[in-house]
Amino acid sequence: MNTKIIRMDNDNINSKVIAEAGNAIKSGGLVVFPTETVYGLGANACDGEAVKKIFLAKGRPQDNPLISHIADFESINEIALEVPEIARKLAERFWPGPMTLIMKKKPIISDITSAGLKSIGIRMPSNIIAREIIKASGVPIAAPSANISGRPSPTDIERCVEDLNGKVDYIIGGEQCTFGLESTVIDCTVSPICILRPGAITLEMIKEIDSNAYIDPAIMKKPESDFKPKAPGMKYKHYSPKADVKIIEGDLQKTIEKINEMVQNYIDDGKKVGVMATDETMNSYNNVKVISLGSRKDMYSIGKNLFETLRSFDDSNMDIILSESFAEKGFGVAIMNRLNKSAGFDIIKA
């Protein structure tokens, strides 16, 4: 397939291209587009045959449901069977933005999109290109992250090209995604509401709407432990670069010492090793490639750069990536969730 790759910035949108992309979706095609979380791989959520192509292009397990993206509040009523009061409140507060709400679905959404479930995830993104493409298509757009299944999600158009060139009709975008981690997924079919996947809309923020909200305890645990996560997608190995990721956990000074010691051992074994550090610590490591995720004072910078940093270590063919860890509060919960999964929960005490 000949993929049209079109670069544009959020403040310089080519409306002819947007119209073409909308048409491609409407007529059963696949379009990669930017969102404020990660890049998405979209198809018409009402068209089962089109959605099947997403699973094929990504190599995604068929039992993992997709999120349907909408451009305005009214569209919820067209695809959700009922909209619980709490979902309406969350939507009013946090949409458009990095939050997905699980509700009962109407039959208009294909069963392929929901992977046979009676519920769907709905999200109204804030990214202007995403919204314009949804509007131009005139349909809800089913879109998982635009990566080959298992790899770190793409936050940059070049990573989408790397994974999906030749497999989709359009790849559109330009700017690095604002948040860099996928949306917070909240199950609104249960009471109290339950966070199935942590993201930039944090537990602390959600508790302002429902003080009983909680995070599915299974998601911070190893997949083979007794708990089974409620979101089908959270059980898979995910976000994995080719290199082996190991997380070093503990007091920061001890972490630095432990990482330096491990680096030396790996080098002695003839391994290529990299360190994922922060602005505050990056000068404390010796004889090793170090990439800073950002400042510990700004957790949003850490989240924004996490997936891209994992992928850039792969570009330099690392065998091992050693990462510092972060406090599990606020956006740190989402960061540690993705980091733990990318490391297959290989956590070493400093």
Ligand code: TXA
């Ligand atoms: O930020 C995002 O959400 C990005 C951008 C493109 O919008 N999309 C994304 O989609 O991350 P995906 O397919 O990679 O992740 C969807 C997650 C999976 O963990 C899936 O299992 C869960 O949402 N999910 C979707 N529908 C669900 C449902 N009906 N019940 C429970 N979990 C659901």
Ligand code: MG
């Ligand atoms: Mg994904």
